[in-house]
Every structure is written in structure tokens, then in C-alpha cells.
Amino acid sequence: MNNRTDVFDKLATYLYKLNDIKHVTSNRMIVSKNNHALQTLLIILDGKGNMVVGGKTLAFHRRQAFVLPSELSVQIRLDEKSLIDCFIVQFHVFNINDKKERESIKPVFLNWPVEIEISNVSLIINMVKEMKHKLGKSSFNEMKANILFQEMLVTLFVNDSSGKKESTSDRIALTKDYIEQNYSTVLSRKSLAEIAGMNIDYYSRLFKQQVGKTPVEYLTEVRIRHAKNTLITSNETSRSIAQKVGFKDEFYFSRKFKAETGFSPSVYVKKTKESNKVVSLKHLLTGHFIALNVDPFAAIINDVYPVTKKLQHTIDLEESNLDTLMRTKPDLIITREERDCDDAEEQKILSQIAPTISLPFYGDWKSHFKKIASVLERENEADLWLEQYEIKAQKIERKLEGKVGMDSIIIVGVGKGKLCVYGQRNIGTVIYDDLLLRAPKAIEEIPHYQEVSIDDLHRINADRMIITTYKHNGTKVMNQMIQQEIHRLFQNVKWNELKAVRNNQVYPLYGNQHLYTCYTSFSHNLLLDKVNQLILS
Known part of the structure; x- marks a missing residue:
């Protein structure tokens, strides 16, 4: 070459x-x-x-x-x-x-x-x-x-x-990213300057000019941010958390924490958990609040998740508008990571408004529920709720077993000109895991959902079918589009040749936007009753 x-x-x-x-x-x-x-x-x-x-x-x-x-x-x-x-x-x-x-x-x-x-x-x-x-x-x-x-x-x-030379701004940004990824390890001005390829003193001056803090101050800020989250969401000791986020000992950690927040770690946890100004930035998290009989201080309220419209005392964040969020002056923000997305920058922005807990995307709904219950100091209520949920699921599962037998069932989502099948997560966790209804082989390899054609549905060849919504934006226009799409489907020859359609084993669940498909405790509890009603009626 x-x-x-x-x-x-x-x-x-x-x-x-x-x-x-x-x-x-x-x-x-x-x-x-x-x-x-x-x-x-x-x-x-x-x-x-x-x-x-x-x-x-x-x-x-x-x-x-x-x-x-x-x-x-x-x-x-x-x-x-x-x-x-x-x-x-x-x-x-x-x-x-x-x-x-x-x-x-x-x-x-x-x-x-x-x-x-x-x-x-x-x-x-x-x-x-x-x-x-x-x-x-x-x-x-x-x-x-x-x-x-x-x-x-x-x-x-x-x-x-491209042969493009990195600017000094790029190099400073690179070390900021490195701190975000490696804050729990031993980091020094010297090692960060080496990553940037600069003299130590020059790097430190340039970092402060661009970031407003020295590299060490920025590192401490990042460590304290992660420590806040762990303090609020776990029962770990200060010593354990100090080591986990990169501080040399718990006493140094406590001094730095108090200098940064104005409170010792224990007082900070008590103050935060006693606050009623806790914000939910995702519908699936808001559902956990509602299941615990707690109205979040602020949340996104719209018809995508209709139950939010009943929150009388919750501030509407208007589709996660940052200006609105800042005006509410929350004490704690709870959100969830996005799938296939590096949202570290968003986390930093939110953390500047208030301490922010970001629950992992791949965490299951029960672990999310327990985390939120811990933050709200409602662990006992959460344990009782989950116990009652398990009892209800088992009762309904036994009823359905006699009705459904070994029939396979799929969940088909209908959206704007598109179809999908839901997999093992979302609504599938209730249908397949809690109610033990049988998933066709093809569904076992779909973790969330997958867009499909009618030909794909023929290949899946399920005995029964639940029809629900897919990517509903909560508007009346979308309601009409989905109704029209369903009407077109039932006029389609190939659709009517599907086994579930021929045998009249199709169950409608599309009149409530994402009330039943949201991956949250409140929706899952409603869904148990709804599936029981649909299949046994």
C-alpha cells in the first residue's frame, strides 16, 4: 500500500x-x-x-x-x-x-x-x-x-x-470522558496530562480555562456524583462507597462530600429521602410511584401513558423540558438509561440540576420497583405489593392453563403502517413469565420487540394472538390511524388466513395507548386482570 x-x-x-x-x-x-x-x-x-x-x-x-x-x-x-x-x-x-x-x-x-x-x-x-x-x-x-x-x-x-489533528479542546474533552469512565481508579494530573499529550502545568491551566475547574476538582465532582447515587439507592457503608468511587478512605470521602454538598453523607441521605420533591422522567418509573401510592413531585404527563392524567398534584414536565425541570427545583431526579445510547452527557446535565439516579436499561421491572421503593422509604409496601402480585398471577395462571392448554400465543403491536411482535420483555414478561403462556419458538429470540410483516406472522403460526398498540404517541390522530390499520388488516386475505384469526382466538388490547404495554409494576398488575378477562370471557 x-x-x-x-x-x-x-x-x-x-x-x-x-x-x-x-x-x-x-x-x-x-x-x-x-x-x-x-x-x-x-x-x-x-x-x-x-x-x-x-x-x-x-x-x-x-x-x-x-x-x-x-x-x-x-x-x-x-x-x-x-x-x-x-x-x-x-x-x-x-x-x-x-x-x-x-x-x-x-x-x-x-x-x-x-x-x-x-x-x-x-x-x-x-x-x-x-x-x-x-x-x-x-x-x-x-x-x-x-x-x-x-x-x-x-x-x-x-x-x-482523515489525518485530522486533535485540537486542544478535543484533548481536554478526551480526558473528561476518560474521567467519566475511570473515576473509580487512581487518577492524577500527570496521568491525565499524558492522555492529553500535554505538559502537566499547561494541561491543568487549559483544563481550568475550558471546564471552569481543575482536573482534580472535576474528578472529585464526578466521584461525588456517583457516590450520591449509591448512597441513596443502597445500604452500603460510607467506607464501601468511598472505595467504590475512588476515594482513599471514608474520612477523606466524608470531608470532600460535605465540602461539595454542605452535608455529611448520612445527613444527605436522610434529607434526600425525607424530601417530597422527587421527579420521575420516564413513564415506566412513574408507574412504580403510582403502584406505591405516591404522586411524584414532577413527571411527564400525557396520553401515551393515560394513567398520568390522573396525577392531580404532580407538575407536568412537558416532554422532559429542561427549563421546566430546573424551575421545579427538585431534590432528586430518577430516570432510566436509554438503550444503545451513551447518555453520559444528559446525566451530567441532570446532575447539575439535582442528584440523579439512572436505573439501568437492562434491569428488570422488579429491581426498578424495589430501587424506587428504597428511595421513597417504602420497602415494606413494595414487598407486600410484590407478594400480592405473585399470588394473583398464580391464580390467573391456573385458570388460563385449563382454557389455553399448550396453545402458543403472540403479542402483535399495531402502529402507523407497521406491525411488530413483542418479545420476552415489556408486555411479554407478564404473558410468558408470570402467566406461563407458551411463546412460539421465534419469540424466544426477541428480547423487546421486532417489526414484522404478515408473512412473518404466518411463519410464526401462533394459535392465539393479542393485538395491542405499537409506538403510540398518545394523540387522537394516532388512535384513528391504528383503528384504520386494524380495519385494513381484517380486510386482508393473508391476515384472515392466520391460524389465530381463523379460529377466532384474537384478543383486542389497543384502546388505551400504552397503559398495558408500559414496562412497570402498575401496568403489569392491570394487565393480569385484563388478560384474565379477555381469554376467559
């Missing part, structure tokens, strides 16, 4: 298939002998040393990636007292040959190492973590992981081949 641009242009012509991801942290030499069919992408997050690839020696440092040949052994020799932290991503490479109308796909074996400088470590780390999370979960998650892998390669190739 003549130059790096040619190398990346060539790499862009291939197809890539993700195979495996390993996260390795070690203070010893790593020797890797690659599988003949697999290429390796080595993403170095931290560490310095030399890499010997087929007799060729390459120096490496943090914020670098290497595409390594498949047939050559790789030896990594670390500098003295250095620790390597890296991702080892293995993948297949294919080339499409479409000459003379005879298209074929052949494996490619790269025979040269490619060195890549990473300009946005935080972005790459988040992409790799998301891919690692999806690998091995289901065929559709594997597909999503592979799509994300292609996107990551494009990001790496384009950023490096």
Missing part, C-alpha cells in the same frame, strides 16, 4: 463478521497465536510497550488499535511497571468477487498489521461494551452486535485516515 489512506480504502471494500470479544487486564507479557480463519483487532485502553508481529516490532501506547494478521503470532512486551488494559476483538473478513456475473464471497487473510490512532476512546469503549453485551444473547442480538461492529470499524478507519 502506498499510504495509510490506501490501506483504509482497501479495508473499506471488505465485509466483516464479528466473532468474539475479550477484555484483558494484565501486568504480564501476552502471547497470542491467532486462529487461521480469524483476524484480530487489539484496542489498547491503557499500557505501554512493544508488540512483535511476525518478527516486526511496533511500539504501542494507550488510545491505539491494531488490526493484526491472522497467521502470525503476536507477542506483547510491557514496559516495566506497566499494566495493559485492552479489548481483543476477533472477526472474519470476506471479499466479494462479482466478476463476469459470478458473484462469490471468499475469506480474506490480512498479511500486514494496521496501526490506528483512536481519537474518541469513550465512544469506542461504549461501542465495544454494547457489542460484548449482545454477543451470544440471541440471533437478532448477534446481528445488532455485528452492525455495531461495522459502525465501529468505520469510525476507526475514517477518523485515522
Whole structure:
């Protein structure tokens, strides 16, 4: 290859298939002998040393990636007292040959190492973590992981081949991201300046000019922010939390915490939990408040989740308007992470308004419910509610067993010109997990939902079908569109040939927007009764 641009242009012509991801942290030499069919992408997050690839020696440092040949052994020799932290991503490479109308796909074996400088470590780390999370979960998650892998390669190739020099602002932003990702580890001005590639004093002055705080002050702020969340949502000791967020001991942590908030950790927890100014930023979290007979101080109120319209004493946040949220002056904000999205910036903004608890996207509804109950000091009420829910679910499950038997059932969502099937989460957690109704094989591989056609429904071939809403925005116009879509479906010959439709085993659940499909305790309790009514009537 003549130059790096040619190398990346060539790499862009291939197809890539993700195979495996390993996260390795070690203070010893790593020797890797690659599988003949697999290429390796080595993403170095931290560490310095030399890499010997087929007799060729390459120096490496943090914020670098290497595409390594498949047939050559790789030896990594670390500098003295250095620790390597890296991702080892293995993948297949294919080339499409479409000459003379005879298209074929052949494996490619790269025979040269490619060195890549990473300009946005935080972005790459988040992409790799998301891919690692999806690998091995289901065929559709594997597909999503592979799509994300292609996107990551494009990001790496384009950023490096552009030859664009990072500005000082970019370097400061990079170290801010690094602090957000690694706040619990030992960090110093020196190590952060090294990441930025600057002199320590120059880096510190520039950081304060751009951020308004010194690097150490910013690090303390991030640690205190995470400590607040853990203090409020757990029963861990101050010593445990101090260590978890990166402070050397509980006494130093307490001094810093009081300097930052004006309160000791214990007083802060007591004050926050006694407050009635707790805000919910998601409908599924608001549902937990309602199940606990608590009106949130402020929440989003609309017809997407109709029950919110009954909250008489709750401030309407007008679709999560930040200005409205700031005016309410809350003592605590509860939200939930977004799927497939790095929302660290939003978290920082919210945390400047009030302490913010962000519940994990992949957490189940019962763990969310218990967390909120803990914050509201209603653990006993939550335990009783869950006990009663389990008793009700078991009673209804026994009734349905005699009626439904071994029949399979799917949940079809109808939206604006689109259909979906709901999987094991959302409404599916009640239908398949709590009521133990049988899911067709195809549904077992869908964690949330998947858009489908009528032909797909024929392939699923379920005995029974619940029809509900899909991506309803709460408007009357959407109500009309969904009604029209359902009317069109029942005029469609293919629809009427579905087994569930032929046998009159279709149950309507689409008149209440997302009242029954919201992934929350309140909706699930309503859904138990509704399914009981629909199937047994």
C-alpha cells in the first residue's frame, strides 16, 4: 500500500463478521497465536510497550488499535511497571468477487498489521461494551452486535485516515470522558496530562480555562456524583462507597462530600429521602410511584401513558423540558438509561440540576420497583405489593392453563403502517413469565420487540394472538390511524388466513395507548386482570 489512506480504502471494500470479544487486564507479557480463519483487532485502553508481529516490532501506547494478521503470532512486551488494559476483538473478513456475473464471497487473510490512532476512546469503549453485551444473547442480538461492529470499524478507519489533528479542546474533552469512565481508579494530573499529550502545568491551566475547574476538582465532582447515587439507592457503608468511587478512605470521602454538598453523607441521605420533591422522567418509573401510592413531585404527563392524567398534584414536565425541570427545583431526579445510547452527557446535565439516579436499561421491572421503593422509604409496601402480585398471577395462571392448554400465543403491536411482535420483555414478561403462556419458538429470540410483516406472522403460526398498540404517541390522530390499520388488516386475505384469526382466538388490547404495554409494576398488575378477562370471557 502506498499510504495509510490506501490501506483504509482497501479495508473499506471488505465485509466483516464479528466473532468474539475479550477484555484483558494484565501486568504480564501476552502471547497470542491467532486462529487461521480469524483476524484480530487489539484496542489498547491503557499500557505501554512493544508488540512483535511476525518478527516486526511496533511500539504501542494507550488510545491505539491494531488490526493484526491472522497467521502470525503476536507477542506483547510491557514496559516495566506497566499494566495493559485492552479489548481483543476477533472477526472474519470476506471479499466479494462479482466478476463476469459470478458473484462469490471468499475469506480474506490480512498479511500486514494496521496501526490506528483512536481519537474518541469513550465512544469506542461504549461501542465495544454494547457489542460484548449482545454477543451470544440471541440471533437478532448477534446481528445488532455485528452492525455495531461495522459502525465501529468505520469510525476507526475514517477518523485515522482523515489525518485530522486533535485540537486542544478535543484533548481536554478526551480526558473528561476518560474521567467519566475511570473515576473509580487512581487518577492524577500527570496521568491525565499524558492522555492529553500535554505538559502537566499547561494541561491543568487549559483544563481550568475550558471546564471552569481543575482536573482534580472535576474528578472529585464526578466521584461525588456517583457516590450520591449509591448512597441513596443502597445500604452500603460510607467506607464501601468511598472505595467504590475512588476515594482513599471514608474520612477523606466524608470531608470532600460535605465540602461539595454542605452535608455529611448520612445527613444527605436522610434529607434526600425525607424530601417530597422527587421527579420521575420516564413513564415506566412513574408507574412504580403510582403502584406505591405516591404522586411524584414532577413527571411527564400525557396520553401515551393515560394513567398520568390522573396525577392531580404532580407538575407536568412537558416532554422532559429542561427549563421546566430546573424551575421545579427538585431534590432528586430518577430516570432510566436509554438503550444503545451513551447518555453520559444528559446525566451530567441532570446532575447539575439535582442528584440523579439512572436505573439501568437492562434491569428488570422488579429491581426498578424495589430501587424506587428504597428511595421513597417504602420497602415494606413494595414487598407486600410484590407478594400480592405473585399470588394473583398464580391464580390467573391456573385458570388460563385449563382454557389455553399448550396453545402458543403472540403479542402483535399495531402502529402507523407497521406491525411488530413483542418479545420476552415489556408486555411479554407478564404473558410468558408470570402467566406461563407458551411463546412460539421465534419469540424466544426477541428480547423487546421486532417489526414484522404478515408473512412473518404466518411463519410464526401462533394459535392465539393479542393485538395491542405499537409506538403510540398518545394523540387522537394516532388512535384513528391504528383503528384504520386494524380495519385494513381484517380486510386482508393473508391476515384472515392466520391460524389465530381463523379460529377466532384474537384478543383486542389497543384502546388505551400504552397503559398495558408500559414496562412497570402498575401496568403489569392491570394487565393480569385484563388478560384474565379477555381469554376467559
